[in-house]
Amino acid sequence: MHNKGIDNQNSGHRSRLITRLVANIRRFSQDQKGAIAIMFVILGSFLLGMAAFGFEGSRYVMEKARLSDAMEQAALALSAEDNGNRTIAAINRNNFLASEYFRRYMRNEKSVSRPVINVSDVVSVNENVQYVEYRVSAQTSHTSWFSSSFFPSFKPTVSVGDNGAARKYRSNIDVVFATDFSNSMNERLSGGSSRIQELKRIVLKLSTELYSYNQGNKVGFVPFDWGMHRGSNCRIALSTRTKVTALSTDIIKNLHNNVDYEKTINSIPNESDSEINVPLSQISYQPYGSDWACLKASPMSLETGLTANYNELLSINAMPAGGNTFVSSGILRAAQLLGKSTAAKRVLVIVSDGQDTVNEIITPTLIERGMCEKIKRVMSTRYSVGKIAFVGIGYTPTVDWKLCVGDNNFYISTNVNELEDDLRRAVFEEVGHNTLKRF
Incomplete structure (x- = not known):
């Protein structure tokens, strides 16, 4: 009984404390609302x-x-x-x-x-x-x-x-255009006149832009069909094992067996004593007619070496197209011209509208043996890697030109606008590099 009384007393004391605490909180809340x-x-x-x-x-x-x-x-x-x-x-x-x-x-x-x-x-x-x-x-x-x-x-x-x-x-840049002057270039190009006329116009237009930078830029022009002529001789920068003294379709059909590919490539960009150098009078004219090789359609050679003089380039307007096609003849000669360049950047632009004729073996063999790599090395400088671009007009090449020029430098043009855009990219395109912004 005594313990029970003590417990009741403690319980009452706790209740009073809780009641007092709640009252204090309520009063504080009312006072600090x-x-x-x-x-x-x-x-x-x-x-x-x-x-x-x-x-x-x-x-x-x-x-x-x-x-x-x-x-x-x-x-x-x-x-x-x-x-x-x-x-x-x-x-x-x-x-x-x-x-x-x-x-x-x-x-x-x-x-x-x-x-x-x-x-x-x-x-x-x-x-x-x-x-x-x-x-x-x-x-x-x-x-x-x-x-x-x-x-x-x-x-x-x-x-x-x-x-x-x-x-x-x-x-400062030197550009050489190696351009196809075969008979098929007289065909009409969609959206314009003939392929050869549009090509001449665009080349001259791009040359004007290059000269406008006023940095000592130079342009060269190498027309070709099945070779080209300089003076009274047909000149093709192919070194041969046995000397070629005449050109006929039969000789050319088997010429790949006579070409010294190693010497041809090693000679780049210099001329060789063993390269083909045949008098025009020793060219047989059958069965392709009188102008099938060495730019015989033109009474004079209109090759233009690297020049900063626009008027010298204008002579290409007088040159007709005719004959068959051998692209490597233009490439090898263009490489010889670029070998004399002193520019910080050097570009070779190849333009053709068809496959090689008479002999289709020589060009792919030269590419496989390293012709393009040798040309790029010759054109490279401390400022820029040598660049080769290929522009095909209205056809799909069987030769793997991408192996020569790379995916980014290979173009196929089907109309005049594409041809101008592709040639412009081949010459000028170089993406810039981001530099510091202003804060």
Whole structure:
């Protein structure tokens, strides 16, 4: 009975303590109600602001990164085309190209500003190499998701800006066009006149652009059919085991057995005493007619060595096309001309509209034995690897020209616009390199 009384007394004491504590809490809550409300508002605003900055901030960082990528890719594209920024046509083309990159990269923006494109003057690095710099900048506007006047956040509309730049080196360049002047080049090219006339026009147009850079650029022109003639002799840069004193279709059909391939390739880019050098009077004219070989369709040789004089190139307009085709004769002669080049960059452009005729074995054998690799080594400089490009007009080659020139330098043109675009890429195309942007 005594213990039971003590337990009841302790239980009552605890109840009074709990009641007193609850009363104190209720009284504190009533007395501090305003302070708690203020703290809740402050804390709530802080949390909402942090959420807004977290979501929106990361969003705008990503948008800026996307814009930066668009700027850099646009600058690279502009440097690849290298239109300059001086004529209305060039300005319009550059704006269109840059805007297309922005449109593809920035699809969900409220607005995208017109790109600002700056092209630096060509800055001299040394006597052989110069560069041009394309710098693109723009701004995009974005509607904020959590904009509010009740808590810290971004403005209703936020502008994000960035820029990108690419630098393209313009080495002084020597280009030799080895061009097919066989009879099939007189056929019409879709969208234009004859293949040979369109080819001449485009070559002269590209030569004008090369000269306009005013860097000592030079152009050479090597026409060929089944060989070419210089003076009164037919000259073909093939070294033979036994001397060739006359040319006929029977001799040429078996010529691959007489060619010294090793000596021919080792001689590049020099002329050899053992290469074919036959008087034009010793060319048999049957069964292909009187002009089947060595550019007999032309009364004079219109080969043009490397020159910076545009007027010297104009002579190609007077040269007719006729005869059969032997592409290697043009390649080997063009390599001899480029061997005399002192330019920082050297390019050989081969243009043909058909397979070799009379003998289809020599060219693929030369390619397999390393003719193209030897030419590239000869053309290479400390500034640039030698480049060979092949442009086929309206046919699918059976010779694996990609083995010679590489996938990126092989083109097939089916109309006049494609021919001009492909020749332009063969001569000029070199993608620039991104450089430091402005912060």
